[in-house]
Amino acid sequence: MKISIGSDHAGFEYKEIIKAHLLAKGHEVTDFGTDSPAPVDYPVFIYPAAKAVEDGKVERGIVLGGSGNGEAIVANKVRRVRCSLAWNVESARLGRAHNNANVLSLGQRMIPREELLAIVDTWLDTAFEGGRHQHRIDLIDQLPVG
Numbered sequence: 001m002k003i004s005i006g007s008d009h010a011g012f013e014y015k016e017i018i019k020a021h022l023l024a025k026g027h028e029v030t031d032f033g034t035d036s037p038a039p040v041d042y043p044v045f046i047y048p049a050a051k052a053v054e055d056g057k058v059e060r061g062i063v064l065g066g067s068g069n070g071e072a073i074v075a076n077k078v079r080r081v082r083c084s085l086a087w088n089v090e091s092a093r094l095g096r097a098h099n100n101a102n103v104l105s106l107g108q109r110m111i112p113r114e115e116l117l118a119i120v121d122t123w124l125d126t127a128f129e130g131g132r133h134q135h136r137i138d139l140i141d142q143l144p145v146g
Helices: 009-024 043-054 069-075 089-097 113-125 132-142
Strands: 002-007 028-031 060-065 083-086 103-107
Touching: 002 009, 002 043, 009 028, 009 060, 009 103, 009 113, 043 060, 043 069, 043 103, 060 069, 069 083, 069 103, 083 089, 089 113, 103 113
Parallel strands: 002 028, 002 060, 060 103, 083 103
Antiparallel strands: none
16 A cells, blocks of 8 residues: 655654554555654645645555644645544544544654554554445535635
8 A cells, every 4th residue: 555654753753663664564655754853843744645645646644743633633634635633543443434534643642652553553454334434424525625
């Protein structure tokens, strides 16, 4: 799978862990930065990672920050992106199963390192359930922008 990834300084360490994990599993990863833990402004790195999903350059995206909140807000500004914020395995599973989330937002300060990759793998491996959830996705897609 082709996956974009982007973070600010507060998510940099986990971004690097996830990127290595994804590459080891055979995924193609496009890294939109940042490239160090030096302070940066997260929209600069999150927007392009989400935009790559909208543009069809990647199938999914992962964005990271300290809490993941701001990153989710930025990603959800992009049309056709449904970014879910996950702080545990169950929230990651539900983001895919019920919301067909194509971008995952994670907060490095909120997630213990030993749970990180289980959250990512659950999100990647969970299928969208469709059914009653598809109608809700259709309603979201019909909402006006702005």
